[in-house]
Amino acid sequence: MTTTAPPVTPVRRRVAVAGVRHAAGRVLAVLARSAAVFAPVFLVATFVTFALRSLSGLSPARVQLGEEATPEAIERVEAQWGLDRPFLTQYGDWFTSVLHGDLGTSWVNGADISTLIGLGLGVSLSVATFALIIGVFAGFLLGTVAALRRTTVIDRTITGFVTVISVMPAFVVGIVLVSVLAVGLGLFPSAGYVPAEQGAGAWLAHITLPALALSFDVVADVARQLRSSLVGAYQENYVTGAVVRGLSPRRIFFTHVLRNALGPTLATLGQKFPALVGASVVTEWIFGLQGFGRFANDSAQAGDVPAVQGVLVVSIALVVSFNLVVNLVLAHVTPASRRGV
Amino acid sequence: MSPLSPDTLTPRPERPRPERARPETARPTDDGGSPEAAPVLALHDVRVTDRAGDREIVHGVTFTLTPGKAVGIVGESGSGKTLTCRAVLGILPPHFEVSGGRVDLMGEDTATKTPRQWTDLRGSTIGAVFQDPASYLNPAITVGAQIAEVLRVKRGLSRRAARRRAVELLAAVRLRDPGRVHGQYVHELSGGMLQRVLIAAAVAVEPRALIADEATTALDVTVQAEILDLLADLRERTGLALVVVSHDLAVVAHLCDEVLVMRRGEVVEQGETRSVLHHPRHPYTRLLVAEHEQYGLDRFRHPSGGVMTTPAVKAAREAEPGAVLEVTGLDVHHGRGRARRRVLRDVTLGIAPGEIVGLIGETGSGKSTLARAVLGLVPPSAGSIRVAGEDVGAYGPRQWRALRRRGVIQYVFQDPLRSLDPDLTIEDSLVEPLLIQGVRRKEAAPRVRSFLDRVRLTPDLLERLPAELSGGQRQRVAVARALVTGPRLVVLDEPVSALDSANRVQVLEILKELRASGVALLLISHDLGSVAGTADRVAVLHRGELVETGAARDIVNHPVHPYTRLLLGSAPTLRGRPAGRAEREALRALPAD
Incomplete structure (x- = not known):
C-alpha cells in the first residue's frame, strides 16, 4: 500500500472523463445486450406469427369468394396474393416489408393494414398510457404510504383496499364506472373517442373512464410490489449505515431506500404492459372505442389473416420496446442488473 | 480551511470547533489527549431492555472516552456489546430501549435529544x-457519491467540492487510485477496500468519536492489520476517540487503552488494557487470554511453546510409517480457453499419520482448491495425489465413489x-456414513456412541435436531461424523472460525487428542494465529504456491518468506504485534513483486 498519493488535478480530470465514459458506455452496453436478446425474440415471434396462416389453412379466396368458389378461382386468387410460392420465400418477402413498415393489405377490403392499425393504435395507446400513468402515480403513492406506515392501521387499510381492487376484472370495473360516473352522474361521456387534435379536454374526458378501468390492476400490482420492496430495503444494513452517517429520514428514503426498491417495481411494470394491451380488447367493447384491441378482435373474427399478423407484429414491437425502456431505467437504478449474466 | 494534500486528514487543532465550550479542552496535546480533557463520550451504568420480552439485555456499562483515547469492548456474540454501541448511536432496534x-x-x-438533533449528532x-x-x-x-453525499448534506459543500474532498478522503484512508475508487460500486471492491470506504465516509465530517463494531472481523488477517493500522493512524493524527468492539481480545489489545470484557450483558472485567491482559481476574477473561497463549501465536513466545508430541502420538506414527497424504508437484487450473488460469502451481505437501498440518492462505490463495483436489472434487492438471498409498489423483468417478463410500477421506466444513441436515436427528446424521458402508443400523448405533465421548458430547444430544444445538456442539458433531468411518485423512476447512472462544478451545483440544488415533489432519485457515498452536507443521500458500513449509515452531519464530513474515x-497477539506498522508496510510491498 502506497502512502504517496498523486497530485490532485490529474486525479480529478481522470474522474470526470471516466465518469462520462462510464455513463455512455453503460447505456450502450444495455442497448447492445437488450438488442441481442430482442432480435431473436422478434425473429422467432414473427416467424410463428407468419406460420399461423399455413397452420390455420385460411385463404383469401374463401374470405373473398365465399364457400361456393371453384378450385380454379381459389387458385387464381391465391396466386394473386402470392400464396403459391414456397413458404420461406413468402416469409422473407413479408418480413422485409414489415421492416419497412408495410404490413400488407387486408383480405377483407384490400385496405392498407398499417393505416388501419395506425388509426386504432392512437386510441389504444392514449388509453393504455393514461392507465399506466394513473397506475404508477396511485400505485407509488399507496405503496409508499403503506411502507412508511407499515404495520399501522393505515398500512392495513391500504393493503386491504389494494387487494380488493386487484381482484376486480377490468370489464366489471368498466361497467360500474360507466353506470355511476357516466350514466348516473354524467361527469364523463359513456362511450366514444375524440382525437387529441380536436381538443385536449374532450380527449381526456373520453379516455379517462377506460383508463381508470384498466389502471386498477396496475395500481394494485405497483402498490403491493413497491410496499414490499420498500419494507425490505428499510431492513437493509445500508439504511443503518446512512442513519449513522447522520442523513435525514427524508434523504434516506429518496436516495437510498426508494432507489433500491425501484428495481422490482419497474420489473413488475414491464410485465404489466402486455396485460394492458390484452385487457384493452374487452374495455374497448364496453367503452365503444374503435381501438387496436377491437381491430384485432374484428380481424380475427373475419379470418383476415394479414390483419391479425399485423396486429401481432405491432404488439410484439410494442412490448419489446416498452421492455427496452424499462431495462434502460432499471440499468440506471440498479447496479446488480448491470453486472451481466 | 487550508487546501489539503490527499494523504492527510485535517489535524484536529487546525480546525476551531465552535461547539466546544471550554477553551482549555480545544487542543488535544500531541500524545493524543490529556487526562483532564473533557470526555467525548461517557456511559454511566447504561442498561438496555427488550420491551417485547421485558428482559434486561445489557446490565450496566460504564466508561469514559476522552479525545485521542480508545476503549475496547470484548465479548462473544450475544454478550450485549453491539446493543451497547447501538444505544450510544441512538439506533437501537425496535422495542429495545435504554432503560x-x-x-x-x-x-x-x-436521552433528551430529538430525532432531528440525533441526525445532526451522527456523522x-x-x-x-x-x-x-x-x-x-x-x-x-x-x-464516492455516498461519501460526497455526507459532505454536501452536513458541510453544505457544492457538488464539485464534495467530490474533490471525497477523493481526498479516499486517499487519506490509503486507497490506491482514489479517483477510480470514487466512481466504483460496492460489488466492484473487496471487503478491505470497502471497510476503508466506510471509514472515509464515517470520518468525512470529522466526528469526535468513531465506533468500530467488529470492523475487521471476516477480513483476511493482513487486511485486518491494515485497517487497524488505519484506525490507529486516524487516532494519532486527528485525535479521534475510538470504541473498538471485537470478539477477539488481541484485536482490541494493541489499539486500546482500556478494555471491557462483556459476557451475557454483564461487564465481567474492566480496566487498563495491560493489567487486564497480564492479570486477568474473571475466568472468562482468563479463557480469552489462554486461547491466545495456548492455541495462538503467543504459545511460541514461551520457551517450551509448540505442540507436544505425546508418546501415544509417537506410537501411532511408528505403527504406520509413510505419509497418509502425499501431494507431489500438483497443478490445478480453473476455467477453459482464454479464461483458463492456474490456481495451484507445483504444490508438494505430505502429512504423516497422527500429524496436524495447518494450511494457511488468504482469500483467493488456492487453499480451498487444494482441499477440493484432495477430495477429488477438482481434477489436477499435473502432479499426483496419493492418499494412504492409493494414487487418487488418477482416479475416475467410479473409483472415487468407492473410495468415498469407504470413508477414507473426510471433510469438515x-x-x-449448514453442513448438517436440519431434518435429521444427530444420531441419524452420525449413523449415515456407516449405513452407506452397509453396516446395519443395530450395529452402527453403539459405534456412534463411542465417538461421542471422544468429541465430549453427551448421549442425550443424539435425539435432538441440529437447530437445538449450540454452534460448538454442532461443530463437534460434524467432527464426530467425520470420524465414525475411521478415516485416514480428515480435511477441516476453517473449523473454528465461526465459533466463540470457549468452543474454539474445545474443538482445537479435541483435534489435538485425535492425533493419537493415527489420523492425519489438514487444518485449513486464513489465520495463522488461530491454527499455529494446534498444528505440528504449517504450510503457507500464497497465490497458488506453497511459499513456506516447516515445523510450526520454526515458521513462527523464524519465518523466511516475506509473505509469511507479513502474516x-x-x-x-496479546503481547503486541511482532512487526511495527512501517515494517508491515515494507513487507506488503515485497510479496506483490
Missing part, C-alpha cells in the same frame, strides 16, 4: 463502522449448521 443509566455525548445527555460528532462493510453501503450508488506481523 437505565445515561449516555453523554460531548457532555450532553443523549458530525459520532460515527460508526461495522462488520460486513459491503452491506452498509448502498449498492445502487457509487461509493466451516459452517456446522505473522499481521496476526493479532
